[in-house]
Every structure is written in C-alpha cells, then in structure tokens.
Amino acid sequence: MSAAPQGGRRAAVLAQQIRESAQALATLEREFPDNPAAMDYFYKLFHRVYCEGGRAQPEGTLVGTTCVQVPDEIVRAAGGVPVRLCSGSHAFDLAGADFMPAKSCSLVKATLGLLQDERPAWLDSLDRVVNLTTCDQKKKAGQMMEELGCQVHHLEFPPSKDSEHARAFWRASVRDFVRAAERMTGGRVTRASLRESILAVSRAQAAYRRLQRLRAESPALLLGKDAFLVTNAYFFDDLERWTGAVDALVAELEARREAGISAALRRAPRILFTGSPPVFPNLKIPVLVEQAGGVIVADETCSANRMLNDAVSVDEWNLYDMVDAVADRYLKPCTCPIFTSNGDRLRRLLDLARTHAVDGVVYQAFAGCQVYEMEHHSVSRALAEAGLPCLYVETDYSPDDVGQLSTRVEAFIESLRSRRRRRQ
Ligand code: SF4
Numbered sequence: 484m485s486a487a488p489q490g491g492r493r494a495a496v497l498a499q500q501i502r503e504s505a506q507a508l509a510t511l512e513r514e515f516p517d518n519p520a521a522m523d524y525f526y527k528l529f530h531r532v533y534c535e536g537g538r539a540q541p542e543g544t545l546v547g548t549t550c551v552q553v554p555d556e557i558v559r560a561a562g563g564v565p566v567r568l569c570s571g572s573h574a575f576d577l578a579g580a581d582f583m584p585a586k587s588c589s590l591v592k593a594t595l596g597l598l599q600d601e602r603p604a605w606l607d608s609l610d611r612v613v614n615l616t617t618c619d620q621k622k623k624a625g626q627m628m629e630e631l632g633c634q635v636h637h638l639e640f641p642p643s644k645d646s647e648h649a650r651a652f653w654r655a656s657v658r659d660f661v662r663a664a665e666r667m668t669g670g671r672v673t674r675a676s677l678r679e680s681i682l683a684v685s686r687a688q689a690a691y692r693r694l695q696r697l698r699a700e701s702p703a704l705l706l707g708k709d710a711f712l713v714t715n716a717y718f719f720d721d722l723e724r725w726t727g728a729v730d731a732l733v734a735e736l737e738a739r740r741e742a743g744i745s746a747a748l749r750r751a752p753r754i755l756f757t758g759s760p761p762v763f764p765n766l767k768i769p770v771l772v773e774q775a776g777g778v779i780v781a782d783e784t785c786s787a788n789r790m791l792n793d794a795v796s797v798d799e800w801n802l803y804d805m806v807d808a809v810a811d812r813y814l815k816p817c818t819c820p821i822f823t824s825n826g827d828r829l830r831r832l833l834d835l836a837r838t839h840a841v842d843g844v845v846y847q848a849f850a851g852c853q854v855y856e857m858e859h860h861s862v863s864r865a866l867a868e869a870g871l872p873c874l875y876v877e878t879d880y881s882p883d884d885v886g887q888l889s890t891r892v893e894a895f896i897e898s899l900r901s902r903r904r905r906r907q
C-alpha cells in the first residue's frame with residue numbers, strides 16, 4: 484500500500500475512535516439520570532483525552548504498560564509516567580486485525596491497533612512499552628510491538644503463583660525490571676524515589692477502597708458504569724489528581740447517602756461483574772446491565788478491583804526490601820486466570836458476592852480469550868454451589884451483538900427480580 488492511502492486509512496481509524504468515544508460518553512452521561520456532580524471530572528477527562536486529543540499525564544517519559552501486573556511504582560520511581568495501553572476501541576480492534584489473527588482477543592488486537600505509527604495525540608511521544616508475559620496473546624503481541632518500532636521490555640511473569648520457585652522467579656524479574664526502567668527513562672530508582680512512589684500509589688488505593696466500601700451499601704450509591712470509568716481513568720490520569728477526584732466522589736456519595744439519594748432502586752438486582760476487562764469505550768455489557776435495571780455493585784476484573792485492591796506491604800524501607808515488597812504485591816494477590824490453578828479467584832468472587840450482597844454474576848469473556856473462557860466452568864460451578872445465578876456472555880468490541888445481548892441481559896435481570904420476589 485502506498486504512503487498516502489495508508490495515512491488516509493489511519494486518519495479514518497482515529498476519527499472512528501473519536502466518534503466511538505463521544506458516543507460512549509454521551510450514553511454514560513446522558514442516558515442515566517442524576518449522575519453525581521463529582522463524575523463530571525471523569526466525563527470531562529475522557530472527553531478531553533479521547534475526543535480532543537489532550538494529554539492528562541504529567542510531563543515525563545511515557546512508559547506504556549500492557550497489564551495491571553506491571554509494577555507502576557518502579558516506573559514512577561525511575562521518573563517515568565506509566566500509561567496502561569489496554570484499549571477498548573472497536574476502531575483500533577479492526578486496525579489491529581492487520582497484525583493478529585481475526586480470532587484473537589479484542590483487547591490485544593485493539594492495543595496493537597492503537598500503537599501504529601499515527602497515534603492518538605495523548606500517546607504521540609510513546610515509544611517504550613513494558614509487556615508482561617502473561618497470556619499467550621500478550622506474549623506474542625510483545626514481539627509485534629517491537630515490529631511497530633516500540634522499545635519493548637518483556638517482563639517475565641511465572642505461570643503459577645503458589646510455589647516458592649515462582650515467587651523467586653518473579654522477584655528476579657522485578658529486580659531486572661528496575662534496571663530496565665532506568666534505561667527506559669534515563670532516571671534512577673533510589674530509596675527515596677521508590678518510597679515516594681509506593682506511598683503515592685497506596686494513597687490512590689486507599690481512596691479506591693473507600694469508594695469500594697461505599698459500593699457495598701444498599702440501595703446502591705454509584706452505578707457500575709461510573710465505577711468502571713473512574714478505574715479506567717487510573718490508566719492514564721495524573722496520580723495525585725485522580726486520587727483527589729476519587730476522594731471528592733466519595734465525599735459526595737456520603738453526603739447523598741445522608742440525604743437519602745441513591746443511584747438505583749432498592750429492589751434493583753445487585754450484580755457482581757467478572758471476566759475479561761471492561762475498557763473504555765467498550766462498556767457495552769455494563770451499560771446493558773444497568774439499562775435493564777440491574778446495578779453493578781462489585782467487580783473482579785483487571786481494569787478495576789484487581790488493579791487497585793491490594794497495597795504494597797513493606798517491612799524495611801531499604802531499596803532491596805522495597806523492590807521485593809513491590810514484586811510480592813503484584814504476584815501473591817493476583818487473581819488473573821492465566822495461572823495454572825486459581826483458587827484465589829474463586830475465593831475473591833465469593834467474598835465479594837457476600838460482602839456486596841449480590842443477587843447474580845455477569846461473566847464477560849472476549850471471544851478468543853481462552854483463559855477466561857476455560858475458567859468460566861469452575862467459576863460457574865462454585866457460584867452454583869453458593870446459590871448464585873451467573874450469566875455467561877461471550878462478546879467482542881463490535882456493536883453488532885448489542886440487540887441479541889440486550890435480550891439475554893434483560894431476561895437475566897428479570898429472572899433475578901422474580902427470584903427475589905419468590906424469596907420475600
Ligand atoms: S487478564 Fe490477566 S493478563 Fe490480561 S491484562 Fe488482566 S491481569 Fe493482565
């Protein structure tokens with residue numbers, strides 16, 4: 484293909500991505516009544532970045548990351564600015580099909596589609612990527628990112644997390660990563676800079692946990708579509724500003740609770756969302772659930788709960804102990820289905836279902852994502868034993884299945900309502 488049509492095609496992809504984002508924001512903002520005023524910060528942020536090409540991050544070397552298990556604290560301590568590249572754009576998914584087989588997971592294809600030469604303005608200067616070797620598709624995508632001209636560090640992740648061997652392997656990977664991050668940014672990871680970044684991330688996590696606790700309230704104070712937008716903003720926003728915006732949202736939700744204002748009816752079925760991660764602008768299934776009258780009160784996904792739940796626990800504030808403590812935080816509590824066995828994921832799901840008093844579970848699997856597809860059986864079995872109905876939805880980023888999915892989602896929400904009525 485000649486340079487001109489290629490450039491023209493790329494411009495069309497970027498324009499389509501802007502339209503998609505604007506449409507998704509219009510749905511989130513306007514189709515649901517009485518959104519908290521503090522959500523305006525997030526609606527405006529996404530508008531500025533995704534529709535107007537503004538940059539949200541502070542100045543510094545952008546370092547792209549492809550999974551929540553990449554330790555942000557190390558990137559920040561080296562003076563870099565981490566941005567998570569996982570993309571939810573259908574336009575980028577279609578463009579990424581040039582690199583990956585059509586049957587691959589939409590998230591990986593969209594990430595490759597995003598990284599082609601002409602990028603959205605907010606990623607313009609990005610050429611360094613940390614790619615974690617988790618699922619097979621991410622592993623292979625790392626090589627393709629190199630072919631796209633990115634300087635890629637392949638951060639090696641163990642296939643299991645239960646053995647001492649796996650822990651030692653991962654600690655060694657993270658120690659190597661300290662040097663790699665320094666090479667990428669030209670900065671130094673020092674005792675002071677790592678301590679500062681651990682504390683800054685843990686302040687953000689504390690704000691997130693305050694929000695999480697409020698989501699356990701009944702009637703629900705926040706819709707899931709907004710909770711996902713808040714956590715997705717963490718991918719690219721300035722850390723301190725994001726923490727302040729979450730604190731403001733928490734304060735407003737507490738005030739609304741005192742005033743008796745809720746985000747959903749008391750009888751709205753309460754949903755736990757799990758599976759392949761909802762990433763903006765693909766919030767298709769969460770939006771369908773809430774348009775049908777359900778409310779997502781908790782999630783177990785790597786774009787929300789799994790990303791921010793667990794804090795680094797440091798015994799001694801010296802550099803070596805801090806690096807190992809950071810490594811442990813990204814392995815031990817991880818509930819990603821890529822591990823050979825994953826009892827922790829089942830335990831966390833059942834725990835969230837209990838603490839958030841959920842009526843049912845919605846399990847999203849992106850077509851082509853083998854690990855989530857395969858793990859669905861053990862999850863469904865454990866949920867059935869706990870008496871929790873589960874709707875399994877296989878989907879991708881295309882809008883084509885919305886009609887058919889909305890019928891299934893509505894029927895599921897209705898079945899939860901009748902179940903509740905029978906129990907009362
Ligand atoms: S599903 Fe697992 S491998 Fe994929 S982005 Fe999430 S945590 Fe990373």
Ligand code: SF4
Pocket residue numbers: 588589590591618619620621759760821849851852853854855
């Ligand atoms: S959704 Fe599945 S295939 Fe896609 S990146 Fe995550 S684990 Fe890999």
